[in-house]
Amino acid sequence: MAGITGQQFDILKAIYEIELKRENANPKRILGEFERIHGKPIKRQNLFTQLKPLLDLNIVERKDKAVYGVNTRVMQNILGERRKKFEADLEDFTVFSDSLDEIMERITLEPKKPEVQFLNPSELFDSIARSIEDAGVFYGDTRFPNISYLNTIFRGFNQSEFVRMQVRKCFETGTLRINVLTSFEVEIPFEQAMKVYKDVEIAYKECSMVMGKLERQVESFKKLDIRYLKPLPGPHMYIVESRENTPVQVFLCLRSDGRGGVQKKVRKPYPGIKIVSQEIAESAKSIFMESFEAAEKVRGAKGKKIINRVWERLDEVYGEKKRLR
Numbered sequence: 001m002a003g004i005t006g007q008q009f010d011i012l013k014a015i016y017e018i019e020l021k022r023e024n025a026n027p028k029r030i031l032g033e034f035e036r037i038h039g040k041p042i043k044r045q046n047l048f049t050q051l052k053p054l055l056d057l058n059i060v061e062r063k064d065k066a067v068y069g070v071n072t073r074v075m076q077n078i079l080g081e082r083r084k085k086f087e088a089d090l091e092d093f094t095v096f097s098d099s100l101d102e103i104m105e106r107i108t109l110e111p112k113k114p115e116v117q118f119l120n121p122s123e124l125f126d127s128i129a130r131s132i133e134d135a136g137v138f139y140g141d142t143r144f145p146n147i148s149y150l151n152t153i154f155r156g157f158n159q160s161e162f163v164r165m166q167v168r169k170c171f172e173t174g175t176l177r178i179n180v181l182t183s184f185e186v187e188i189p190f191e192q193a194m195k196v197y198k199d200v201e202i203a204y205k206e207c208s209m210v211m212g213k214l215e216r217q218v219e220s221f222k223k224l225d226i227r228y229l230k231p232l233p234g235p236h237m238y239i240v241e242s243r244e245n246t247p248v249q250v251f252l253c254l255r256s257d258g259r260g261g262v263q264k265k266v267r268k269p270y271p272g273i274k275i276v277s278q279e280i281a282e283s284a285k286s287i288f289m290e291s292f293e294a295a296e297k298v299r300g301a302k303g304k305k306i307i308n309r310v311w312e313r314l315d316e317v318y319g320e321k322k323r324l325r
Contacts, residue, residue: 114277247281
């Protein structure tokens with residue numbers, strides 16, 4: 001709940017139980033009630049250490065100099081937010097499950113069995129890079145467009161050749177059209193920059209450069225079509241279409257459930273599945289395009305507003321951390 005530890009939850013429960021008895025929850029009573037609930041004591045100094053984050057979160061309030069209480073209003077708000085998140089996650093999982101069921105059903109029904117290959121994280125994006133080398137169109141969804149990353153960022157997470165291939169084929173030779181569906185989570189490039197530099201100020205500057213690069217790419221390259229949709233549906237999906245406008249391959253991989261923030265762990269690379277089948281790739285493209293057509297275009301006046309909101313998010317979350325250093 002709200003990122004609290006098991007020990008902090010037991011302290012919270014101890015305070016609540018004391019208040020139910022209509023007694024003052026002072027440190028002595030909290031220590032005694034904690035031992036009763038948990039089966040072993042907690043040191044007095046550790047109690048105060050664990051109380052501090054609960055007070056900071058306003059889950060626990062100080063009613064008097066040495067008397068504590070549970071802030072039920074804040075608790076209700078937190079539980080309400082957690083419920084909303086759970087419902088959203090459940091909806092995402094349902095969409096993912098339905099999409100995957102549809103694709104897997106086609107695998108079992110297709111007369112000519114498709115080629116299915118399981119790829120570890122180091123193989124996944126190298127395989128996609130090789131697949132788009134001779135492609136005509138590439139469809140993909142991502143939390144932040146990696147085509148806008150700087151070299152220092154994408155080198156840090158096994159996507160170097162993948163990004164370089166997109167740039168070469170879309171921007172330099174003009175032989176590849178790229179359709180990107182994104183939720184524009186600026187936490188993603190920031191985490192990667194932190195992994196490389198381990199410095200908030202440099203990571204913030206790097207992300208600012210990524211945002212500037214993104215704006216230039218959107219306005220300069222007509223074969224790059226980036227659209228905004230949040231939340232993204234289902235699994236990560238990448239579809240490769242031949243120059244004859246025939247979808248031929250689809251790559252699927254699960255989304256990482258990491259969250260942004262300087263102190264959070266960087267998302268781990270994910271494995272994926274490569275499916276070589278025209279029929280299944282066409283089905284995957286149909287699923288992708290349903291969301292793509294409903295998404296907001298990141299070009300023109302409306303697109304500028306979307307990008308401005310991403311800039312605001314970057315400055316709100318990470319610019320403040322930079323200033324507080």
